[in-house]
Amino acid sequence: xxxxxxxxxxxxxxxxxxxxxxxxxxxxxxxxxxxxxxxxxxxxxxxxxxxxxxxxxxxxxxxxxxxxxxxxxxxxxxxxxxxxxxxxxxxxxx
Amino acid sequence: xxxxxxxxxxxxxxxxxxxxxxxxxxxxxxxxxxxxxxxxxxxxxxxxxxxxxxxxxxxxxxxxxxxxxxxxxxxxxxxxxxxxxxxxxxxxxxxxxxxxxxxxxxxxxxxxxxxxxxxxxxxxxxxxxxxxxxxxxxxxxxxxxxxxxxxxxxxxxxxxxxxxxxxxxxxxxxxxxxxxxxxxxxxxxxxxxxxxxxxxxxxxxxxxxxxxxxxxxxxxxxxxxxxxxxxxxxxxxxxxxxxxxxxxxxxxxxxxxxxxxxxxxxxxxxxxxxxxxxxxxxxxxxxxxxxxxxxxxxxxxxxxxxxxxxxxxxxxxxxxxxxxxxxxxxxxxxxxxxxxxxxxxxxxxxxxxxxxxxxxxxxxxxxxxxxxxxxxxxxxxxxxxxxxxxxxxxxxxxxxxxxxxxxxxxxxxxxxxxxxxxx
Ligand SMILES: Cc1cc2nc3c(=O)[nH]c(=O)nc-3n(C[C@H](O)[C@H](O)[C@H](O)COP(=O)(O)OP(=O)(O)OC[C@H]3O[C@@H](n4cnc5c(N)ncnc54)[C@H](O)[C@@H]3O)c2cc1C
Ligand SMILES: [Zn+2]
Numbered sequence: 433x434x435x436x437x438x439x440x441x442x443x444x445x446x447x448x449x450x451x452x453x454x455x456x457x458x459x460x461x462x463x464x465x466x467x468x469x470x471x472x473x474x475x476x477x478x479x480x481x482x483x484x485x486x487x488x489x490x491x492x493x494x495x496x497x498x499x500x501x502x503x504x505x506x507x508x509x510x511x512x513x514x515x516x517x518x519x520x521x522x523x524x525x526x
Numbered sequence: 527x528x529x530x531x532x533x534x535x536x537x538x539x540x541x542x543x544x545x546x547x548x549x550x551x552x553x554x555x556x557x558x559x560x561x562x563x564x565x566x567x568x569x570x571x572x573x574x575x576x577x578x579x580x581x582x583x584x585x586x587x588x589x590x591x592x593x594x595x596x597x598x599x600x601x602x603x604x605x606x607x608x609x610x611x612x613x614x615x616x617x618x619x620x621x622x623x624x625x626x627x628x629x630x631x632x633x634x635x636x637x638x639x640x641x642x643x644x645x646x647x648x649x650x651x652x653x654x655x656x657x658x659x660x661x662x663x664x665x666x667x668x669x670x671x672x673x674x675x676x677x678x679x680x681x682x683x684x685x686x687x688x689x690x691x692x693x694x695x696x697x698x699x700x701x702x703x704x705x706x707x708x709x710x711x712x713x714x715x716x717x718x719x720x721x722x723x724x725x726x727x728x729x730x731x732x733x734x735x736x737x738x739x740x741x742x743x744x745x746x747x748x749x750x751x752x753x754x755x756x757x758x759x760x761x762x763x764x765x766x767x768x769x770x771x772x773x774x775x776x777x778x779x780x781x782x783x784x785x786x787x788x789x790x791x792x793x794x795x796x797x798x799x800x801x802x803x804x805x806x807x808x809x810x811x812x813x814x815x816x817x818x819x820x821x822x823x824x825x826x827x828x829x830x831x832x833x834x835x836x837x838x839x840x841x842x843x844x845x846x847x848x849x850x851x852x853x854x855x856x857x858x859x860x861x862x863x864x865x866x867x868x869x870x871x872x873x874x875x876x877x878x879x880x881x882x883x884x885x886x887x888x889x890x891x892x893x894x895x896x897x898x899x900x901x902x903x904x905x906x907x908x909x910x911x912x913x914x915x916x917x918x919x920x921x922x923x924x925x926x927x928x929x930x931x932x933x934x935x936x937x938x939x940x941x942x943x944x945x946x947x948x949x
Pocket of ligand 2: 438439440441442489492493494495
């Protein structure tokens with residue numbers, strides 16, 4: 433079991449979360465060229481090692497998180513809210 | 527090498543089994559090959575075999591970092607079927623099934639292909655309608671072995687399933703693919719290795735590819751743990767490691783994520799289940815068959831997050847055990863013998879790639895999700911054809927890396943571009 437330290441709920445089993453995917457993907461502007469959309473939707477670097485990914489704490493606070501995790505050892509390096517304003521607000525209160 | 531035949535088995539039995547020779551050589555790598563295939567799994571070995579047999583290319587090396595069959599080839603649950611419906615996949619898997627039916631003769635090696643039927647359990651009128659549509663597509667395109675069974679017929683064929691009317695998901699019928707079944711995975715690996723070796727192909731084990739050298743858009747060779755090897759053409763068939771080899775060739779992105787899939791085998795039991803049975807309902811997924819040794823071989827969903835570790839997680843063990851109990855409650859007291867996992871390359875639409883690449887003489891065989899065992903003979907045939915002729919065969923014309931750019935997705939489940947959903 434991977435244990436994920438949720439910034440809102442504390443450390444929880446990964447079975448409380450649902451996995452999103454590669455967190456480094458940024459969707460382009462709606463009117464961006466088709467190739468940009470193709471790459472964002474279909475192309476993955478599929479890193480073996482540390483990668484940033486999205487996880488949804490679906491059976492907890494229901495927040496989307498950005499988790500930096502090693503895809504070989506499953507070690508978690510950092511967790512922050514996916515929403516940038518939320519991340520900033522947490523930093524201010526901390 | 528001694529051919530396998532009834533006479534030879536008899537004769538060796540009479541003469542103390544002393545006349546058998548080794549099944550394939552253990553050659554030193556040569557400095558150059560016309561074709562190098564990376565990956566000594568089913569797809570790499572089958573490709574090398576068909577390159578020699580169908581295309582007359584014999585100066586070939588298959589490079590394997592560990593031992594052949596140590597990857598997914600030796601980890602899968604051996605289900606062979608062709609009940610796919612997407613154009614391209616339909617023809618591909620049906621051709622594969624036809625090749626399976628002749629494979630033991632073709633390779634002079636008993637791969638123990640057992641066409642015991644593949645039963646998909648149906649639990650609602652809607653599921654029966656959907657399965658009828660799919661199995662009618664199969665019937666209209668050459669599979670008269672596709673049938674929809676009533677509950678009565680199913681009870682006769684598979685009496686030990688949970689037919690309780692108060693089950694959470696009572697069984698209402700089944701979709702049955704009668705020519706489907708299982709084979710012995712190790713035998714398939716050994717059979718292809720032996721047959722390829724006989725055609726002059728060098729199978730080089732303990733040879734990890736650590737670099738791919740290029741001259742502009744041409745591949746010139748590979749760096750390996752056993753030295754440099756130059757080649758005219760390079761084929762990648764490394765299953766769960768596709769993205770890693772892709773980056774060794776100096777490229778970054780593939781429509782693939784690596785995930786891990788677990789499988790289980792129980793202690794041997796007396797004959798209990800004559801078919802492959804599949805249960806998929808309400809988010810649960812479970813499939814089971816009984817091996818010739820009697821072990822119940824089963825599995826379910828992948829681990830739900832990307833991973834390169836060949837080590838499964840426990841929540842899936844629990845899920846699979848729960849599904850097992852709901853389908854075959856009589857398994858409750860059976861002990862688990864072994865449990866393992868393999869890293870599979872899940873693609874964005876759940877279908878594979880047999881494709882040219884941005885590099886002139888690099889070819890990619892990847893994206894097998896969890897269904898690449900059944901694909902082996904067709905995968906080898908069409909990948910060899912692509913490498914030999916430098917153009918895709920009609921059947922795999924849409925199995926290229928550029929299909930998404932053309933707006934084509936071969937998405938059997940209609941799950942969309944999320945690799946983990948294509949189980
Ligand atoms: C648990 C499980 C159950 C499955 N069940 C089924 C099933 O019931 N039916 C079905 O059809 N399919 C099934 N599959 C899928 C099937 O096993 C795979 O799709 C198929 O085996 C992949 O092709 P392969 O045999 O060539 O891969 P592999 O055997 O994995 O071969 C790839 C090889 O490449 C080698 N390699 C990697 N990197 C390097 C390098 N740098 N240098 C040299 N060599 C390298 C690896 O060591 C490996 O041996 C299952 C898979 C798993 C994991
Ligand atoms: Zn939370």
